[in-house]
Structure formats: C-alpha cells, structure tokens
Amino acid sequence: MNRNIKSTTLCFLAIGFLVLNGCKKDPLKNLSNDDSRIYISNYDSAANFASYKTFSISDSALVIQDNHFLGRVLGTYETNVISQLKQIMQQRGYTLVDSSAKPDLAINISEVINTQTTIFSYDDYWDSYGYYYDPGYYGYPGYGYYSPYSYGSYTVASAALEVDLLDLKNATADGNKITAIWVGLARGEDVFNNNNVTTEISTLFAQSPYLKSN
Amino acid sequence: MKSLSKFIIVITVVLFANNSVKAQNGLEMNVNYNVGLPTAGSKDYVTKPSFRGFTGSLDYAITSQLRVGLGIGFNDYYQKYPRQVYNGSDGAISAVLSNSIQQTPLIAHINYTITKTGFIRPYVGAGAGVNFISFDQYLGEFDNPSTKAKAIVQGEAGVFIPVSRYSSTAVKIGGTYNFAPFNEFGTSNLNSWGVQAGIRFPLH
Numbered sequence: 001m002n003r004n005i006k007s008t009t010l011c012f013l014a015i016g017f018l019v020l021n022g023c024k025k026d027p028l029k030n031l032s033n034d035d036s037r038i039y040i041s042n043y044d045s046a047a048n049f050a051s052y053k054t055f056s057i058s059d060s061a062l063v064i065q066d067n068h069f070l071g072r073v074l075g076t077y078e079t080n081v082i083s084q085l086k087q088i089m090q091q092r093g094y095t096l097v098d099s100s101a102k103p104d105l106a107i108n109i110s111e112v113i114n115t116q117t118t119i120f121s122y123d124d125y126w127d128s129y130g131y132y133y134d135p136g137y138y139g140y141p142g143y144g145y146y147s148p149y150s151y152g153s154y155t156v157a158s159a160a161l162e163v164d165l166l167d168l169k170n171a172t173a174d175g176n177k178i179t180a181i182w183v184g185l186a187r188g189e190d191v192f193n194n195n196n197v198t199t200e201i202s203t204l205f206a207q208s209p210y211l212k213s214n
Numbered sequence: 215m216k217s218l219s220k221f222i223i224v225i226t227v228v229l230f231a232n233n234s235v236k237a238q239n240g241l242e243m244n245v246n247y248n249v250g251l252p253t254a255g256s257k258d259y260v261t262k263p264s265f266r267g268f269t270g271s272l273d274y275a276i277t278s279q280l281r282v283g284l285g286i287g288f289n290d291y292y293q294k295y296p297r298q299v300y301n302g303s304d305g306a307i308s309a310v311l312s313n314s315i316q317q318t319p320l321i322a323h324i325n326y327t328i329t330k331t332g333f334i335r336p337y338v339g340a341g342a343g344v345n346f347i348s349f350d351q352y353l354g355e356f357d358n359p360s361t362k363a364k365a366i367v368q369g370e371a372g373v374f375i376p377v378s379r380y381s382s383t384a385v386k387i388g389g390t391y392n393f394a395p396f397n398e399f400g401t402s403n404l405n406s407w408g409v410q411a412g413i414r415f416p417l418h
Binding site for chain 2: 085
C-alpha cells in the first residue's frame with residue numbers, strides 16, 4: 001500500500017508539473033514593436049541645465065556592435081536623428097554652433113547593437129568612450145570622459161540608440177574631465193526605423209523637462 | 215489551456231469508469247479548474263483574475279469524513295499596463311509594463327466533510343506548504359525574471375455533491391484563501407482567493 005501511495009503521488013506531481021508548463025501566457029507575444037521599446041533618460045542632478053547656452057552635435061552616429069567599434073554611419077535614420085535633436089534643442093533654448101566655436105554642450109549619437117544572447121553591459125560602452133569619440137573633435141584633446149550612469153546587463157539580442165549630452169563648458173574646471181550630464185537611450189524592436197525617429201527623440205525629451213536653457 | 219482541458223477530460227472518463235467502486239477508505243484524487251483572484255499585496259502587480267489555473271490533490275480517506283493529502287496548484291497571472299513614464303531620482307523610463315506571475319503551491323492538507331449524508335455535503339479544510347513563485351516584470355521587451363520558494367498557508371471551504379450513493383465520487387465546488395508571504399519587489403505578499411470546481415474520485 002505504501003509503495004502504491006508513493007508511486008501514485010509521484011505520478012500525480014509529474015502530471016501536475018507537465019500540465020502547468022503549457023498554461024503560462026507569454027507576455028512578449030502580447031507586445032507590438034512600439035510596446036517593446038523603452039526610453040531611458042538619466043541626468044546629472046548637480047548640473048544646471050539653464051547655465052548652458054550653446055551646443056554642437058556630432059555629424060554622424062557611431063556603430064558599436066558586441067562591444068566592438070564598427071565605424072561611423074550617416075544614413076537617412078541618422079540624418080533624421082541629428083535633425084530632430086537640433087530642432088528640439090533649439091526649441092529648448094539652446095543655440096546651435098560649430099564644434100570649433102567652443103560650445104557649452106556636445107551631443108554624441110551612438111547605435112549600440114548586441115547580436116549575442118549573452119550578458120552585455122553598457123558599462124563597456126562607457127569604458128571605451130574615449131576611444132569612440134575623440135575629445136579633440138570638440139576642442140578638448142587629452143581630456144577624459146566621465147559617466148555616472150550604468151544601465152545594467154541584459155541577456156537578449158537588442159539594439160539601442162544612445163544620445164549623450166556632454167558638458168564641455170566645465171570640462172577644464174572638472175579636472176580635464178568631460179561629464180555626460182544627460183543620457184538618452186531608446187531600446188527595443190525597430191529602434192533604427194526611420195518612422196520612429198520623431199517618437200524616440202520627442203519621448204526622451206518629454207520625460208526630461210528640466211533639459212532647457214530658459 | 216488545451217493540455218489542461220485534455221487532462222480534465224481524461225480524468226472524467228476514468229471517474230465514470232470507477233462508478234462501481236463503493237465508498238470506502240483509501241486513495242482519492244481531486245482535480246479542479248481554479249480561478250485565482252488577486253488580493254492584498256498581489257494587487258500591486260496584477261488586478262485581473264487568473265483564468266489559467268488548476269488545483270489537484272491526492273488524498274487518503276482516513277474515515278468517510280476526514281481526509282489528508284498532498285495538493286498541487288497552478289495559476290498564471292498576467293497584466294499589461296499602457297505606456298507611461300516612471301520617474302526615478304536621477305532619471306525616468308518610459309515603458310509599457312507587463313507583470314507575469316506564476317504560483318505553484320505544493321500543499322499538505324487536511325479536509326473534513328461536515329455531513330456524512332445528503333445531496334450536498336459541506337467541507338472545510340486547511341493546509342500549508344511551499345509556494346513556488348515565478349515573478350517576471352517586463353519593461354517593454356526587457357524582463358527581470360526571478361524565482362522564489364516561499365511558505366504558503368491555505369484555508370478552504372465548499373461543498374461536495376456525490377454523484378452516486380455507492381461511490382465516494384463527487385463534484386466539488388469550493389473556494390480557498392491563500393496566505394502567500396512574498397516580501398520581494400516591494401510587496402509583502404501575493405495573497406489570493408481561489409474559486410474552484412472539479413471532481414473527486416477514488417483510485418484503485
């Protein structure tokens with residue numbers, strides 16, 4: 001009798017676990033591509049955004065795939081991103097100037113792609129930032145970059161648009177350190193689709209109302 | 215859910231093949247469809263009921279009224295929230311948020327049928343065990359899965375409706391309240407009500 005109870009109990013538990021495996025609803029199947037995207041903005045709470053008046057913007061986007069720098073790209077998508085950023089920054093009261101005109105702020109644009117389903121961290125992105133972007137482009141050769149942000153790791157293949165707002169105005173006073181005072185990140189499906197540029201940039205700025213010069 | 219339905223159909227066929235078995239002490243099986251209703255701390259994550267659930271138990275009838283046994287359950291809770299901005303101390307995230315919670319309690323329980331005779335026989339019961347919880351919160355398509363094993367205490371009440379005078383086979387309609395401490399991700403518990411309907415039948 002005891003043996004019967006034991007074997008019946010084991011069968012009962014095995015059937016139970018098998019049945020429940022098929023009963024979970026997969027949240028990813030209930031997401032559209034728009035739903036899949038997230039927009040993250042971080043800012044330096046010590047920064048006074050109204051103290052900056054001018055900005056310059058990178059003339060192309062960097063492509064970083066699986067922690068490797070692939071080069072610069074300027075297609076329709078990147079052109080529209082740059083255009084949107086220029087427009088919205090000017091709406092926020094900043095004046096666009098050439099990179100040689102000692103701007104208060106610099107904007108860099110990166111496309112970060114992870115094709116591997118392994119642990120990936122944006123910390124690597126910042127570790128190599130000085131290699132990706134030559135500080136001399138904005139007139140600060142020999143300076144280092146600093147970012148207080150970390151996005152953590154994830155384990156799925158993904159793509160991200162990263163927009164970095166860099167403080168050039170206080171770089172020398174900060175000990176030859178160029179600090180990222182605002183970082184915007186759009187991640188998810190179809191992130192590099194030209195039709196999504198306006199949504200991506202406007203969402204990042206809409207959730208950053210402090211980012212204005214006046 | 216299709217596999218769950220098939221399972222219930224198979225069990226029902228087995229049940230009616232067992233109608234000749236007389237009511238007696240011995241092993242019995244309970245299989246129930248279960249609707250989970252989140253309450254208390256569970257509502258921090260999901261407010262919608264779970265229609266994806268079942269419970270089952272393997273019981274030993276010590277007497278015609280008193281049973282002890284081992285039960286297993288499952289409920290899948292899921293809710294998607296529209297896109298909104300979540301503000302932090304130094305930033306913000308705009309995302310569609312989805313919460314997915316699966317609870318699989320494994321419970322040792324005791325059940326007492328209040329009346330020996332009658333068309334409807336009320337019962338009460340109580341149990342305690344381990345609650346295996348799979349908790350996954352998605353921001354967009356990015357998730358942060360976590361699996362925990364926590365204690366669970368359960369109270370139950372309902373009625374058995376015997377299908378035959380000569381068998382312990384009965385339809386079961388009842389409810390449970392599940393005290394499910396969690397203390398993770400900002401909530402103290404994943405308590406829930408369970409409303410269930412199913413069948414009890416003897417095993418050879």
